[in-house]
Amino acid sequence: MRTSRFSSLLETLAADIRNGQIAPGTLMPTHRQLAATHHVALATASRAYAELKEMGLIIGEVGRGTFVRERRVQSEPDAGDEARLSRHAADLSFNHPVDDGQAELLRTTLRALASSGDLAALMHQQPPGGRLHERDIVCRFLAGRGINASGNRVFIVNGAQQGLDIAVRASLNPHDRVAVDALTYPGFKMVAEAHRITLEPVGCDSRGPDFDALEHVCSARKVRAIYVMPTMHNPLGWVLSARQRSRLVKIARRHDCLLIEDAAYAFLASEAPPPLVALAPERALYVSSLSKSVATGLRFGFMVVPEMCAARVKAQIRASVWSQPSLATALATRWIEDGTVDRLEQERRQDARDRQALAQDVLRGMELTANPESLFVWLKLPPELRMDRIYADLARRNVAVSQASAYATTRHVPHALRLGLSSLSISDLKTALREVRDVIETFPI
Ligand SMILES: Cc1ncc(COP(=O)(O)O)c(C=O)c1O
Incomplete structure (x- = not known):
């Protein structure tokens, strides 16, 4: 009898959470209230909560209660x-980065922001690419990654995905050719398709792209850009050596190609040679974000672009999203400055x-x-x-x-x-x- 009461309570709650009747973020009743409402023993209510936690449907927060978890959303839902x-x-x-401590970090920083003097500014839209002092914070952060760029070449964007989209919008035209690895990040394939860019695949293995094949592709037809992940390639995980990077830059210079450098996972490599944007600042559009280190939902990304592209990049950000949400920028720049990142x-x-x-x-x-x-x-x-x-x-x-x-x-x-x-x-x-x-x-x- 006890087991069937437990099962039916569990099934009811799980179904209500899954079908949205109990919405994400809802504060659940206390164990005692739950027991009283459903006419079950306190131990049965506690067991149901323990099981729902195990199933990932609810989350307990010390001193605050038990909440329905937000549903995970995937990158490419179908x-x-x-x-x-x-x-x-x-x-x-x-x-997604694991959630340990994310809620507490957000709560603490939101409290600090709430009592800061700059709060009203967060209700205004920002200049496309970010306010200067916030772009400077990103510049200092990038200097720690071996990238020395002034604020006028650095732009804050809505995650690396938007950075890739802006890079393509600002520097390429429909039907331009872009060399890509035979296995590459699906999000770049989507950007290329959206802008009617022709992809020129280049063979690769676990050590990196086949540079002879790349040279061949660039010699055979006009290739406008090369999309690369030199540090922590997704999906193969390679980190290109200094020699490989130098060869890549030489090929790009010889054939006058731009380099679209995706560094979304680069921070994971404990050691890596300098990024391409440091080697070829005149032609590399560097894109990265805090999605994989802090949180995918923060949507805080940044780009470093050649001076000749800066005005077009700014115009494209203005045309598409105007600016990054002020609140996300305020959170992210604080976390960069106080060492959290x-x-x-x-x-x-x-x-x-x-x-x-x-x-x-x-x-x-x-x-x-x-x-x-x-x-x-x-x-x-x-x-x-x-x-x-x-x-x-x-x-x-x-x-x-x-x-x-x-x-x-x-x-x-x-x-x-x-x-x-x-x-x-x-x-x-x-x-x-x-x-x-x-x-x-x-x-x-
Ligand atoms: C290689 C690569 N680039 C870019 C992105 C997009 O990242 P963001 O969440 O910052 O838009 C991802 C996301 O998975 C990625 O794997």
Whole structure:
């Protein structure tokens, strides 16, 4: 009897949360109130809450109560993703920084902001690309990454994704050609498609692009830009050596190509040669953000662009979003200045190493490409297994992964999956990776 009361209470609450009847952010009744409302024992109410927490549907905050969790949203939601999300999928398809301490950090900083003198300014729109003193804060931050740029070349944008879009809008025309790695970040493929840019794929392996092939592509036809992730390539995790960077810059100069440098994950590399924008400031448009170090929802990104592009970049920001939301900028610049971003970056680096070591351990013996400091694994599947069926089988077990097709820029799609490692707690990650291993090993051929 007790078990069935517990089950029906749990099912009712879980269903109400999942279908939105109890909205995200709602303060749930106390254990005692819940017990009284549903005519169950206090221990039954507490057990239901414990289970809902375990399912990731609610969250307890010390001294404040129990709240319905915000639903995770994915980068590329489609009907399939929504279906998986509603069943609370273990998400290996997208990298959010783990939430430890995020709510408390936000609460503390919002309190500090609320009593600061500059509050009314946050209700005004900012100049496109940000206010000068905030751009200067970003300049100082970038100086720590080996980039010396003055404020007039630095722009605050709405995440690295918008930075990529603005870079393309400001420097390319429809049908221009852009050289890309044969496996590249899907968000750049989307930008290119939206602006009718022609992608010229260049072969690559775990060490980086094939520069002879790049040279060949640039010699054969006019290539206007090269899109690259020199430090912590997504999905293969490479960090190009100083020699490789120098070769890349030489090719770009010889063929007069722009370099679109995506450094979204670069902070994860404990050691890396200088970024391309430091080597070729006259032609590199550098794009990065705080999404992977602080929070994906902060939407705080930045660009460093050649002087000749600055006016067009500013105009494109003005035309598309006018400016970055003032509140997000105020939060992010505070966190840069008070050392929070440096601290979080350091913590994420350690966390990435731990997660990567776990993945290597659970998936031992399988064909993996990964950097020991990166937050993703490229998992080659045995040729006899159908990728789409493995993907569907994992979805049925509530594990969301990415298929190689999202990353491929050639007709030849590798037989592989990309696993993102940072959206789950370490113990859930271990369980999800074991599911992946199990699905592959037990798949009927
Ligand atoms: C390589 C790469 N570039 C850019 C982005 C976009 O990042 P943001 O959240 O800052 O827009 C991502 C997001 O996953 C990424 O992986």
